[in-house]
Amino acid sequence: MRLRFDRGTILVIDPPSGGNLATAPGVLWDQRVRAYRAPASKYLALKRWLLASGVRFQDLSLRPRSPEEAWMDVDLRAYQEAALSAWELAQRRGVVALPTGSGKTRLALAAMQRTRLSALCLVPTRVLLDQWSREIGAVYRGPIGCYGDGVRRVATVTVATFEGAYRHMQEIGSRFDLLIVDEVHHFGGGLRDEALEMAIAGARLGLTATPPRDVAATACLATLVGPTVFELVIGDLAGGFLASFDAITLYLDLSREERSAYTNLSALFNGVYAESRRTAPDATWADFSQHCARTPAGRRALAAWRQMRRLLSFTHAKRRALRSLLERHRDSKVLVFTADNDTAYTIAREHLVMPLTCDIGRQERDDVLERFRCGDLHTLVSARVLNEGLDVPDADVAVIVGGALGEREHVQRVGRLLRPGEGKRAVVYELVTRNTVEVGQARRRRRGLVTRSSDQL
Amino acid sequence: MLPDRLISYSVAGTFVVPHFLGEHDHPWLRSLLEEHERFIGRPQRDLDTRLRQPLPCESPPGKLKLAVQVLARLRPGHRSAAVVPPRRARSLVFVAAARASDASPAVLSKVAASLGVTVADLRDSLFADLPSERLVSAPGQPVSAAELALRSNLALVQGLLFYATVVRIEMEGNTRVLVRHAKWRGLICAVVARAVPADASLEISGPFALFRNTRLYGRALGELIPLLAWCPRFRAQAECFVDGRRLILQLATGDPIFPACAPRQYDSRIEERFAREFRRLAPEWDVVREPEPIAADRTLIFPDFALQHRSVPGRRWLLEIVGFWTPDYVARKLALYRKARISNLILCIDEARNCAAADLPLGALVVRFRRRVDPAAVLGAIRSAEQAVVD
Numbered sequence: 001m002r003l004r005f006d007r008g009t010i011l012v013i014d015p016p017s018g019g020n021l022a023t024a025p026g027v028l029w030d031q032r033v034r035a036y037r038a039p040a041s042k043y044l045a046l047k048r049w050l051l052a053s054g055v056r057f058q059d060l061s062l063r064p065r066s067p068e069e070a071w072m073d074v075d076l077r078a079y080q081e082a083a084l085s086a087w088e089l090a091q092r093r094g095v096v097a098l099p100t101g102s103g104k105t106r107l108a109l110a111a112m113q114r115t116r117l118s119a120l121c122l123v124p125t126r127v128l129l130d131q132w133s134r135e136i137g138a139v140y141r142g143p144i145g146c147y148g149d150g151v152r153r154v155a156t157v158t159v160a161t162f163e164g165a166y167r168h169m170q171e172i173g174s175r176f177d178l179l180i181v182d183e184v185h186h187f188g189g190g191l192r193d194e195a196l197e198m199a200i201a202g203a204r205l206g207l208t209a210t211p212p213r214d215v216a217a218t219a220c221l222a223t224l225v226g227p228t229v230f231e232l233v234i235g236d237l238a239g240g241f242l243a244s245f246d247a248i249t250l251y252l253d254l255s256r257e258e259r260s261a262y263t264n265l266s267a268l269f270n271g272v273y274a275e276s277r278r279t280a281p282d283a284t285w286a287d288f289s290q291h292c293a294r295t296p297a298g299r300r301a302l303a304a305w306r307q308m309r310r311l312l313s314f315t316h317a318k319r320r321a322l323r324s325l326l327e328r329h330r331d332s333k334v335l336v337f338t339a340d341n342d343t344a345y346t347i348a349r350e351h352l353v354m355p356l357t358c359d360i361g362r363q364e365r366d367d368v369l370e371r372f373r374c375g376d377l378h379t380l381v382s383a384r385v386l387n388e389g390l391d392v393p394d395a396d397v398a399v400i401v402g403g404a405l406g407e408r409e410h411v412q413r414v415g416r417l418l419r420p421g422e423g424k425r426a427v428v429y430e431l432v433t434r435n436t437v438e439v440g441q442a443r444r445r446r447r448g449l450v451t452r453s454s455d456q457l
Numbered sequence: 458m459l460p461d462r463l464i465s466y467s468v469a470g471t472f473v474v475p476h477f478l479g480e481h482d483h484p485w486l487r488s489l490l491e492e493h494e495r496f497i498g499r500p501q502r503d504l505d506t507r508l509r510q511p512l513p514c515e516s517p518p519g520k521l522k523l524a525v526q527v528l529a530r531l532r533p534g535h536r537s538a539a540v541v542p543p544r545r546a547r548s549l550v551f552v553a554a555a556r557a558s559d560a561s562p563a564v565l566s567k568v569a570a571s572l573g574v575t576v577a578d579l580r581d582s583l584f585a586d587l588p589s590e591r592l593v594s595a596p597g598q599p600v601s602a603a604e605l606a607l608r609s610n611l612a613l614v615q616g617l618l619f620y621a622t623v624v625r626i627e628m629e630g631n632t633r634v635l636v637r638h639a640k641w642r643g644l645i646c647a648v649v650a651r652a653v654p655a656d657a658s659l660e661i662s663g664p665f666a667l668f669r670n671t672r673l674y675g676r677a678l679g680e681l682i683p684l685l686a687w688c689p690r691f692r693a694q695a696e697c698f699v700d701g702r703r704l705i706l707q708l709a710t711g712d713p714i715f716p717a718c719a720p721r722q723y724d725s726r727i728e729e730r731f732a733r734e735f736r737r738l739a740p741e742w743d744v745v746r747e748p749e750p751i752a753a754d755r756t757l758i759f760p761d762f763a764l765q766h767r768s769v770p771g772r773r774w775l776l777e778i779v780g781f782w783t784p785d786y787v788a789r790k791l792a793l794y795r796k797a798r799i800s801n802l803i804l805c806i807d808e809a810r811n812c813a814a815a816d817l818p819l820g821a822l823v824v825r826f827r828r829r830v831d832p833a834a835v836l837g838a839i840r841s842a843e844q845a846v847v848d
Contacts, residue, residue: 007643007664008673030667032647032660034755039668166673170643170664194665194673290700293462345584352554352561354547359587364544371552378555 008198093226100415339402615679686716
């Protein structure tokens, strides 16, 4: 009998007659090819089961370890050492939650260096693909593979985007023993989870600043990567390992015309939404919008909701406040966060500040970040691109003009400012419009800055 | 892939019914094409603004958005009207603004003067490469209303199939192209019992679909649909998970879907030349390209040719031309034919692969060739084999 990696699964070839493979972990009979098959993620469990059952089998070929001499020492801070120990104690399976700027990538480098296992690092975006490759290259002299942004190159240490991994894990899923997942909270919700299920890696390390709160997603993530084994929030490290910061909320008013338009739109939307909540109290936003799309009144309500968001995204008062803040912090490095790309471009045109959006190509984006680092640019404006993972070391002022994604987005945005510096004290301004939905949104999103989200510890 | 909001369908029981564009949609599609033509060379945002207003004839909003999206995808590349390359404009303007203590208009004036362009040109160039600022261009090839409808329908079906886990197809003709494409995309093609008379009845899905409903294979499954259009007859059923429900999408011969490019008749010049020369040498034989596939062990085998004597129906031979091969490959192929109880098979093996006679499995009727399959050698092999049976 032998095990074969087959496009993200383990195929059991020529099983012994009488062996009860159907009871092995994850194994199902595949009538299409008349063979037993298991998801690749069950490889280790299946192997243990076969060994315990005394079944002789030919294993998958061994994955090469990275040579010891290729690695330089990776020093860790005390809390990073504690996090790594917690992961080791959890049989090298688990999620480490640390605030942005606290050195999650460093932790991953230490995990790779100390285990020397063949490692695949998954990152959410193409920009982070380059950033991770650079960081690995600083401590590892061997070749670094890359899967994403049009490149397909495998090495003992490889970095891949989530999308690259989702599309190609059926080819490379048998090449690695250690899976490191940056911003792991993107998994567990069903979207692209297969990327983790189609890999045989037994050792798995998830990294995030914002572990999921949702019970189902947490449980799913525990299966895919492992439970949360270590967690610190911004409040635990601010002032020491992270820069201190002041959070200032500016409450602003709508103009008379804006208020009138907002009142009409919210009346249109709230009528339909309240009715929907009454008839289906447990419905999600997705259910609600699907339901709305089927009726003219529903479509009008959704259109009103979109207009409301557009209206609030950059009101006259926000425009004035932003002008004043940019003037006040003219000599600082400022990040401006908006709810959408249109607002980012409007601000870019009005204040001649560089926008970083998904429409700006990779090379230009790298160039812009380098100019920001070296001081040629003082201000960047972005809707989503700067939200997550991207290393913007020297920023010390953030102006949050708008946002749509809540607590997780806010924690990530604030995290952009918290990389420590000599005597650094960052400032986060939130522009919130009074007597609108923004007040509740702002209150909710601030919760994540000070509270632990995982109850598994 | 289409955004979900553009996939228009209704649900009837357990079936999902795509809202196909038909002949009744051609008038507004023609209007759309005329409007598009009128906006060629102008920024995309102008066209977008125009299309928010009604067309001269009534157009269903959902279908219109779908057709607009499909039409946009037919454009080759992007063009912008920038006087200064946008990236250069951004680099100069934003760095200058960061250094200067002047207000924005003064910064723009200075940079424009240094480039020898007007402030307006510079301002327009700053974001001229954004999707909304790009210039509308003509489709790569002229598109008619009928073609746009068919292309929109294909996009609609592929959008639904993006949520499919398995497709079952009963088909006649063109099976080989479909199976080959499916295997190339990493799908499993299993032969299932035929519900109706057909060349083949296939269940196509991916390896991981055994464990759960996954969208991993939706794109690959969708790519099969335009190939089906070349089958004289087919019936397809896809299991799609839409809005959390398992629904069946049914397609059949005659559905208004844009076809893929016509499949090539021959896979190689060697095959084409053999067919031509064999017909010339042995006019009493019919050379049938891609005879019906043979089911063996839940998979299909596709002989390249059937050689059928015109006056003696019993004289029928299947022929496969094997280019790249290993002894293992040939052994597996012969084993499949044996499972299907096929003995009248001729394998033409490329000698350039430098294989010793001992490498070939015993019992195979083999004709070796270099660069060209000799029809006389094939005919000779047939006669020898038939003579051996008589003896």
